[in-house]
Amino acid sequence: MQFESTDAYRKKIRRILITEDELRTAVQKAGADISREYEGKPLLLVSILKGSYIFLADLSRAVTIPCEIGFMAAKSYFEDTRSSGSVEITYDLMQDISQYHVLIVEDIIDTGRTLAEVVRMLRERHPLSLRVITLLDKPERRVVDFKADTALFTIPDHFVIGYGLDYGEYFRGLPYIAEFQE
Numbered sequence: 307m308q309f310e311s312t313d314a315y316r317k318k319i320r321r322i323l324i325t326e327d328e329l330r331t332a333v334q335k336a337g338a339d340i341s342r343e344y345e346g347k348p349l350l351l352v353s354i355l356k357g358s359y360i361f362l363a364d365l366s367r368a369v370t371i372p373c374e375i376g377f378m379a380a381k382s383y384f385e386d387t388r389s390s391g392s393v394e395i396t397y398d399l400m401q402d403i404s405q406y407h408v409l410i411v412e413d414i415i416d417t418g419r420t421l422a423e424v425v426r427m428l429r430e431r432h433p434l435s436l437r438v439i440t441l442l443d444k445p446e447r448r449v450v451d452f453k454a455d456t457a458l459f460t461i462p463d464h465f466v467i468g469y470g471l472d473y474g475e476y477f478r479g480l481p482y483i484a485e486f487q488e
Contacts, residue, residue, distance in 0.1 A: 315476070317487060319467070324459055324483035329441075329469060332458040333361070336439060337368020339456075340409065348434070349373040350406035352399060354380055354424060356478070357413035360470035361441045365411060376401050380420050393423040408433040413470050414442040418452035425452075442466065442483065459483075 309315040340349075351369070353362035355377055366375060379397035408428060415421055421438060428436055443457035465488070467473050468480030477486070 309476070318473070318477070319480070320485040320487040322482050322484050323461060323464070323466060324469075326481045328459075329482065330364075333364045334368050336456065336458060337365055337370070340365075340368075340439075341370045344373070344407055344409075345371055348406050350376055350401060350403060350408050350433075352376045352378060352408055352410045352428075354378055354410065354412050354420070355397065357470045357472065358411050358441070360478070361413055362411045365439075374401070374406070376403075378424060380424055393420045395423070395427070399428075403428065403431050403433040406433055407435045408437070410436070410438045412438060412440040412454070414444060414466070415440045415452065415454055415457070416444045416447045418448045418450040421454070422450045422452045441469070442471075 349371065351362060351366055351373055353359060353375065356379065362375065366373065376399045377397065378395065378399050380393055380395050410421070410424065410428070412421055425436065425438065437455040439456040439458075440454040441458050443454060443460045444463060445460065446463040464485045465473070466483050467477035467486045468482050468484045470478050471483070472478045473486050
């Protein structure tokens, strides 16, 4: 997808659903909750790339206890607005997670397929504990039985962009969550 002008790019933003301030407040609260829950425990925050990188960066700064960070990449959208139905792990964790409490940091849970597969893989590696925190939960689209331990926002069935979420690799840098205008 190419944009012939900045105006054409901006026209793809239908409306803002979650503001910068709402995001900041929710992430700060989540960081405080995580800091209390994992105090004195070896914590590994695992970001599912690419969409969760901004959420992870802000969340890791809001967590006030020592923690490590790891990365995985999984995709199911393949440059479209609908999930393809299959999950591909394109980059795997490098850490041995058996000595960590693992907190998966995800941008959005839509159909649930991606997270269900990632959680299945990580459970087989025997972490001390395994939980999921997601920025956005879209339960109307769920096709597998999966629920995050923590969801900062529940949203309706709209394709969303911003704060790390993209359409065709564009819009990740928006400082808010917006509905995409097809």
